[in-house]
Structures are given as structure tokens and as C-alpha cells.
Amino acid sequence: MGRFVVRRLLWLIPVILVVSGITFILMHSAPGGPWDRDLSARQVDPNTQRLLNEYYGLDKPLWRQFVAYIIGDYNKDGSFKCGLVCGNLGPSYRQRGLTIQQILFMPPEGKNFFYSRFGYSIRLGVYAMLFAVILGVPAGIISALKQNTWADYISLFIVTIGISVPNFVIAIFLIIIFASWLHVVSIVPRSWDQVDVWILPAIILGFGTMARTARLTRASMLEVMRMDYVRTARAKGMAERLVIFRHMLKNSLIPVVTMLGPSLAALVTGSFIIETMFGFPGMGRAYVTAIGQRDYSMIMGTTLIYAVLVALANLSVDLTYVLLDPRIRLD
Amino acid sequence: MAEILNVQGLETQFRTREGTVHAVNGVSFSLKEGETLGIVGESGCGKSVTVMSMLRLIPSPPGKVVAGSAMYQGKDLLKATDEEIRHIRGSQISMVFQDPMTSFNPVLTIGRQVAEPLEIHSAVSRQQAYDRAAEMLAMVGIPNAKDRLNDYPHQFSGGMRQRVMIAMSLICTPQILIADEPTTALDVTIQAQIVDLVKRLRDELGMAIIWITHDLGIIAGLADRVAVMYGGFIIEHAPVKELYTNPTHPYTMGLLGSLPRLDVSGRKRLTSIEGIPPVLLEAPHFCPFAPRCKYAVDRCWNENPGDFNVGPDHTAACWVDTKTGRER
Ligand SMILES: Nc1ncnc2c1ncn2[C@@H]1O[C@H](COP(=O)(O)OP(=O)(O)O)[C@@H](O)[C@H]1O
Ligand SMILES: [Mg+2]
Numbered sequence: 001m002g003r004f005v006v007r008r009l010l011w012l013i014p015v016i017l018v019v020s021g022i023t024f025i026l027m028h029s030a031p032g033g034p035w036d037r038d039l040s041a042r043q044v045d046p047n048t049q050r051l052l053n054e055y056y057g058l059d060k061p062l063w064r065q066f067v068a069y070i071i072g073d074y075n076k077d078g079s080f081k082c083g084l085v086c087g088n089l090g091p092s093y094r095q096r097g098l099t100i101q102q103i104l105f106m107p108p109e110g111k112n113f114f115y116s117r118f119g120y121s122i123r124l125g126v127y128a129m130l131f132a133v134i135l136g137v138p139a140g141i142i143s144a145l146k147q148n149t150w151a152d153y154i155s156l157f158i159v160t161i162g163i164s165v166p167n168f169v170i171a172i173f174l175i176i177i178f179a180s181w182l183h184v185v186s187i188v189p190r191s192w193d194q195v196d197v198w199i200l201p202a203i204i205l206g207f208g209t210m211a212r213t214a215r216l217t218r219a220s221m222l223e224v225m226r227m228d229y230v231r232t233a234r235a236k237g238m239a240e241r242l243v244i245f246r247h248m249l250k251n252s253l254i255p256v257v258t259m260l261g262p263s264l265a266a267l268v269t270g271s272f273i274i275e276t277m278f279g280f281p282g283m284g285r286a287y288v289t290a291i292g293q294r295d296y297s298m299i300m301g302t303t304l305i306y307a308v309l310v311a312l313a314n315l316s317v318d319l320t321y322v323l324l325d326p327r328i329r330l331d
Numbered sequence: 332m333a334e335i336l337n338v339q340g341l342e343t344q345f346r347t348r349e350g351t352v353h354a355v356n357g358v359s360f361s362l363k364e365g366e367t368l369g370i371v372g373e374s375g376c377g378k379s380v381t382v383m384s385m386l387r388l389i390p391s392p393p394g395k396v397v398a399g400s401a402m403y404q405g406k407d408l409l410k411a412t413d414e415e416i417r418h419i420r421g422s423q424i425s426m427v428f429q430d431p432m433t434s435f436n437p438v439l440t441i442g443r444q445v446a447e448p449l450e451i452h453s454a455v456s457r458q459q460a461y462d463r464a465a466e467m468l469a470m471v472g473i474p475n476a477k478d479r480l481n482d483y484p485h486q487f488s489g490g491m492r493q494r495v496m497i498a499m500s501l502i503c504t505p506q507i508l509i510a511d512e513p514t515t516a517l518d519v520t521i522q523a524q525i526v527d528l529v530k531r532l533r534d535e536l537g538m539a540i541i542w543i544t545h546d547l548g549i550i551a552g553l554a555d556r557v558a559v560m561y562g563g564f565i566i567e568h569a570p571v572k573e574l575y576t577n578p579t580h581p582y583t584m585g586l587l588g589s590l591p592r593l594d595v596s597g598r599k600r601l602t603s604i605e606g607i608p609p610v611l612l613e614a615p616h617f618c619p620f621a622p623r624c625k626y627a628v629d630r631c632w633n634e635n636p637g638d639f640n641v642g643p644d645h646t647a648a649c650w651v652d653t654k655t656g657r658e659r
Contacts (some may be wrong), residue, residue: 226432234388235428236448236499237421250438326483329436 001322004330008315017070020084020300024066027299033058035293053257056093058296069300087120090297094290100301104283118305120192121275121282125268127198128206132263134221137256140217142250144225145244156213168273171204175277192281205274205278209263217256224252228327232297254324261316269306335506335539336362336385341399341409343377343384346392353611355379356563357399362507367533367540367571369548369554369571371586377563378543382509384409386424387416387492391439397459403507422452425500429512431492435484441468442480444500452503467498470529490521494528501532528551547586551575556644559583562609568638569645579647580653581624618650626651628658 006030023110035044035052044052053059057068067073072083079198089100089105107115114123143152178185178200185200192198224230225248234240235260272284279285283302290298321328343355355377362368370378374482383389385401385408400409403424408416425448428434438631446460455463461480468476471494484492493513500508510529513524526549533540542550550557550571557574559567559582564574565578572574578584584606618624621631628649636647639659 093563228428228430229436230435230617231388232426232428233447235386235420235426237417237419237451238447239417239451242451247436247439254438323440327485 001330003099005315005319008318009096012311013050015307015311016084016304020304021066021211023303024062024069027294027296028062032294033298036294044136057093079214084304089301092298094195094293095299096293097277097303103286103298104301104305109317117281117283117286121268121284122273124198124201124205124271124280124282125264126211127202128267128271129260129264130206131202132206132210132213132267133260135216136213137253140214141221141249141252143214143218146223147222155218159211159214159265162207163215167204167208168277170207171274171277174200174204201274201278201280205267205271210266213256215258217252217260220255221252222250224248227251250324257324258317258320261313261320262310265309265313269309270291332363332365334361335403336366337400337402338381338385339400339402341381341384341401342397343380343389343394343585344397344606344624345394350612353614354394354563356611356615358560358563358565360558360565360568362539362541364506365485365533365537365539367542367554369557370541370543370560371545371557372560373545373608375555375610376560378560379511380563381560382511382541382543386420386426386509387411388426390421399567401475401497418452421500421505422503423505424507424509425503425505427493427500427508427510427513429491430516431496432516435492437484438485441487441495445495445502447482448499448503455628462578464498465627466499466500470532471495471498473498473536474480482625488515491526493517493521493525497525497528497532501536501538503537504536507539507541509543511543515545516588522549547575559586562615563637564612564619564648566616566620566649567645567647569642573642573645575644577645578642580620580644580649581626581651581653582620583647584653587624618648626656630658 015251017220035049037043047316048251057065057073060068065071068081068083070084072081075081087101090103092098092100092103095103104118105113107113107119139155146152163310166173185196230243230247233243238246241324254287267286271282272281272288274280275282275284276288286298287302289295290302318330322330338357338361339469340356341355342353344355345352355599358381359367370381380389380394384394384396384399387396387408389396390512399409399426403419406415407572408419411419435441442461442464445464446457449460449463450453465477465480468479469474473479473494478489481598484495487495493516497504497513508529511556514525517525527591529540529542530553532538535635540553542553544550556568556570558565559574559580563583565581567574567578569577574583575587578587582604604623609619609622611619615631615635618627618631618635621627626649628651634646634650636650638648641652650658
């Protein structure tokens with residue numbers, strides 16, 4: 001088990017290299033650079049641009065820049081500046097004086113980690129996940145137990161919407177209904193400290209996951225209901241409620257629980273549209289902004305964090321399987 | 332011996348997309364205390380549906396018991412409330428299923444599952460139930476029974492799992508044990524061990540047994556009486572000796588013909604019955620075995636035979652007297 005985890009973590013190294021290589025190439029193939037300004041704004045003069053490029057090492061050949069990002073490079077004064085291998089994600093080109101780590105992980109003065117950009121995104125992801133699970137799992141179970149009744153059909157209808165309609169479309173509908181018509185939420189809240197302003201973004205973000213969770217739970221529950229051991233439990237004289245809770249639930253939730261990790265990773269990394277729509281101070285909006293501004297190191301850093309999150313989530317699948325299913329062992 | 336179970340005119344149907352499957356079509360039999368009844372027939376003859384109907388374990392929909400009664404201790408199981416039947420299942424009438432691989436819950440320990448019937452039906456503590464479970468496991472021949480309570484089903488071999496299943500079904504010392512093809516999924520040598528085990532337990536505990544199988548060979552030394560099923564009917568019913576020495580229905584003769592015998596001298600070819608059992612999509616108004624029967628006469632195609640007395644305590648449902656070849 002320990003060796004399995006170590007092996008899987010070692011696999012992260014090539015994954016990070018490949019992801020950063022591809023991101024680096026794509027990013028530098030896009031026209032423009034970090035010093036470009038809106039056409040309406042005052043432009044940075046060419047001489048300053050040259051100095052900036054020199055200062056940040058952007059005048060060097062691309063391969064050298066890549067090596068510098070991953071391993072590090074010598075400064076003008078001969079001192080060595082370590083790169084990604086030391087955990088340095090580099091300086092931001094647009095938010096002067098801040099490193100990428102500081103932008104993403106440092107909370108405002110006097111607040112805890114969950115008020116950093118990363119923390120905000122994690123919180124939004126967790127809330128969306130809670131919504132998805134608390135609604136999706138019971139919906140799936142009830143649909144399976146009451147297969148082909150109106151309860152099943154209503155749940156299937158909502159699930160189909162959740163799976164087929166993109167979340168930004170759902171977002172627009174919900175914003176029109178709850179913000180424009182009913183005035184129960186404000187679209188761009190002044191502060192994210194109140195609880196109620198989180199509700200709409202979390203629901204919208206979690207809607208698709210809720211639908212997929214309900215569908216997976218239903219399918220897995222229907223499969224378990226047909227199993228021989230359920231019949232055995234009934235033949236023992238067990239009350240139906242106990243048969244469901246003791247013999248069906250754990251088995252049917254195994255696939256659902258193993259998907260929680262990847263679902264959460266998908267929610268945290270996939271929230272940039274919702275974050276942008278709601279002006280949310282999270283990592284996703286920072287990412288979108290960084291892409292528009294060609295803030296190279298910010299793009300690289302955020303992409304890598306996303307990649308690591310997804311890889312860890314996938315590892316969690318195997319680990320939760322081992323925890324939940326006594327038949328499965330890793331070696 | 333007193334009669335403890337009496338099933339009369341049991342009929343069970345399944346509503347499927349293809350139509351209504353008449354799985355059991357008026358089955359009657361009885362069981363005395365401590366007696367062993369064998370129910371024999373090929374796959375799909377309605378053996379499982381018969382016993383599952385009695386315990387109301389038929390999945391519904393699509394299944395439905397449409398007629399009949401099953402009297403147990405003065406109560407009709409088919410009309411009992413859910414609560415009443417629940418108290419009987421597992422404590423007074425318990426079942427052993429065919430596939431020991433899939434009949435256990437893979438994520439619960441063996442101890443938990445074996446102790447469960449006791450926890451449901453009596454007011455013992457969990458610890459007491461576990462202690463009893465360990466005793467039962469030892470009784471069915473599981474080595475180191477106490478240590479194995481915390482193991483999971485996949486850590487047992489098929490034969491061991493079936494022993495565990497038997498321990499689980501007997502933990503409440505039921506009056507009736509229903510074994511639905513308990514050896515079909517096992518190796519031949521293991522089959523014999525399981526049969527011996529059940530015989531021993533029957534002598535120790537004295538329960539009555541309904542043993543379902545498609546293998547006449549297995550129950551020769553086990554059953555007191557045998558009911559042969561075909562197409563949802565009991566087509567021949569006799570004490571075990573009588574049935575083996577004097578098979579009367581062509582189907583039974585066919586089943587015995589495909590069984591190697593040691594007591595008959597000379598070399599005899601094993602025969603088999605051509606074809607497969609029917610899936611009855613309409614109420615059978617002729618003998619369901621007629622399409623495969625070499626004795627069939629016109630009448631077999633027009634009228635379903637009732638039971639004829641053909642010997643002591645011996646009935647057969649056939650229009651033809653197979654001894655003489657003449658119509659009855
Ligand atoms: N759940 C079900 N749905 C539809 N038909 C069924 C179902 N269970 C059993 N049957 C039908 O009932 C008949 C008898 O089945 P069964 O009692 O299982 O046979 P066996 O004698 O092998 O135990 C078969 O024709 C089978 O197709
Ligand atoms: Mg069967």
C-alpha cells in the first residue's frame with residue numbers, strides 16, 4: 001500500500017513535466033506578451049519593455065526559459081535562482097512584487113488560509129460538492145427504490161437537464177429568476193463573508209455533479225438490488241428498511257464515494273466560468289485574467305496546481321476503493 | 332410424524348414483456364417433521380419459484396402468486412402479513428442458495444452475516460450472537476472458526492462458503508431447511524462432503540429438509556420422498572426407493588436413464604432427453620412434456636393429465652401407462 005502510493009506519487013513528476021511543457025509551448029505560441037496594454041491605454045515604451053524582458057529573462061531563447069522555469073537559472077550577479085524543483089512558481093509579470101505562490105495561497109492580512117484565492121476556490125468547490133452529494137445521493141437511491149414511478153421520472157428529468165445543459169446556461173436562468181425577478185440574491189455581492197451569497201454559485205457549479213451523482217447512485221443501486229445477497233438478507237427475515245441500509249447502501253455507494261475525489265477536483269478546477277460570472281475572488285478567475293494578460297508564470301503555476309489536484313484526486317479513487325471494499329488490495 | 336407444511340395448488344406467474352410466464356401451475360405437496368423431500372427437475376422447471384413463492388421471496392413485480400395455499404403451523408404463509416412472514420423466514424424456515432459466491436454480501440464480515448439471523452429473531456446481544464456463530468461455524472467444519480468470524484466472504488473457498496451458508500441458515504435451529512441446489516456450483520468431491528454434512532446436521536438437529544436439485548443421483552441417499560417437476564407441475568411423486576425402482580413418468584425415466592447406475596449389471600448406454608424445458612407463455616392445456624416425449628399419444632396434446640395413483644404413495648401425471656404402453 002505504502003509502495004503503491006509512493007509509486008503513484010513518483011508518476012506525478014513526468015505528468016508535471018509534460019503538462020508544463022505543453023502549457024509553455026501553447027502559451028508562447030499565442031500572440032502578444034505580458035507588457036502589451038489595451039490599445040486605449042498608455043503603452044509601455046519599447047525601451048522599458050527591453051529592460052523588463054532582460055530583468056525577467058524573457059530575452060533568452062525559449063528552451064532556456066523553460067529550463068529556468070523548471071530547474072532554475074543564474075541571476076546577473078551570479079547567484080542561482082531555483083525554479084519549480086524548489087517549489088518556486090516564479091514572479092508574476094503583472095502583479096509586481098508578488099510571486100505566484102503569494103497570489104494564489106496568501107490570504108489577506110489577518111485572515112486564514114481559506115481567504116486566499118486558492119482557499120476561496122476550494123470552499124466554493126466543497127460547497128458545490130456538498131450540494132451535489134446531499135441532493136444527488138438520496139435522489140438516486142429513491143429513484144432506484146421507486147423505479148418507474150413519478151418520483152423516478154422527476155428525478156430523471158432533473159438529472160437529464162443537469163447533464164446536458166452547460167452550467168453557464170443554467171447560471172443565466174437562475175440569475176434571471178433569483179436575482180432579477182425575485183431579488184433574493186445579489187448578482188455581484190459586495191462581500192463574500194455572508195453565507196447567502198455563496199448559495200447560487202455553489203448550486204450552479206454543483207448542478208452537473210449532482211446530476212451525475214444521482215445517475216451513478218441510481219444505476220449502482222439498481223444493480224445491487226438484483227444481487228443474490230439481497231435475497232439472502234430477505235430470506236433471513238430482515239426488515240426491508242434494514243435490508244436497504246445494511247446490505248444495499250454500502251455496496252451501492254462504493255462507486256459513488258470513489259468518485260468524490262475526482263468530482264471535487266473537477267469542481268475546484270472547473271469553476272472559472274462561474275467565478276468570472278460572479279466576480280468571485282478565487283483561483284479560477286485569476287487564471288482567466290492571467291491568460292488574457294499573458295502573465296506567463298501565473299498561467300503555468302495555476303495549470304500545474306490544477307494538474308496536481310486532478311492527479312491526487314485520481315489517486316484517491318484507488319485508495320478509497322481499498323478502504324471500502326475488502327476484496328481489493330493494492331500491491 | 333406430524334405434518335408441518337402443506338402446500339396446495341400453488342400457482343405463480345411472471346408478467347414479462349414477452350407475456351405472462353406460467354412458472355408454477357398448481358403444485359401440491361406436504362412435509363412431515365424431520366422428513367426430507369427432494370424436488371428434482373431440469374433448470375427452468377419451476378423448482379426455485381415454488382419454494383420462493385412459499386416464503387414470498389418472489390420479486391414483485393414481475394412475479395405474483397396467483398393461487399394456492401401453504402399452511403405452516405396453522406397459518407397460510409401466502410396470506411400472512413409481511414411482519415408475520417418475516418418472523419418465520421430465517422428462524423423457522425430458512426434457505427440455502429445455489430451460488431455461495433454471490434449469496435454473501437462482499438463487504439460484510441462472515442461473522443456479522445452468520446450472526447444476523449439470530450440478532451434479528453432473538454433478543455441476544457451481538458457478542459452472544461457472534462459466539463453462537465462461531466459455534467455454528469465449528470459445527471459445519473470450518474477450522475479455527477472463532478478467528479474466521481472477522482474474515483470476508485472472498486477469503487473462503489466455494490465449498491467452505493457453502494458450509495458457512497449452511498451454518499447461517501441453521502443458527503436459529505429452524506424447523507424446515509430449504510436447500511435450493513446447494514451443491515450445483517461446487518466440485519463433485521465437495522458436493523459429496525456437503526451432502527454428508529447436511530445428513531449429519533439433520534440427525535443432530537432434526538429439521539425437515541426440502542432439497543432441490545437437478546441431479547437425481549445426489550438425493551438418492553438423502554431424501555425420503557422425491558417430487559419430480561416439469562413445466563411448473565409435479566409430474567411424479569413417490570418415496571425415494573419406489574421412484575428409483577419403479578419410475579413411471581417418461582420424464583423421470585429419462586432423468587434416470589441419464590444417470591449411471593452401479594446396481595444394474597452389464598453395460599448400458601447413458602441416455603439423455605432431447606430438447607429443453609418449455610417457457611410456458613400460456614396456461615398449459617396439454618401435457619408440457621409431450622413435445623419431448625416418445626410415448627406421447629393424441630390425448631397428451633389435447634388434455635393435461637391429472638395425477639394417477641400408480642403405486643403405494645406414488646402418483647404420476649401421464650396419460651400413458653409406460654409399463655404396458657397403453658393409454659390410461
Ligand atoms: N424474475 C423472473 N422473471 C421472469 N420469469 C422468471 C423469473 N424467475 C423465474 N422465471 C421463470 O420461471 C420459470 C421457472 O424458474 P425457476 O423456478 O427458477 O426454475 P428452476 O427449476 O431451475 O429453479 C422459468 O421459466 C423462468 O424463466
Ligand atoms: Mg433454480
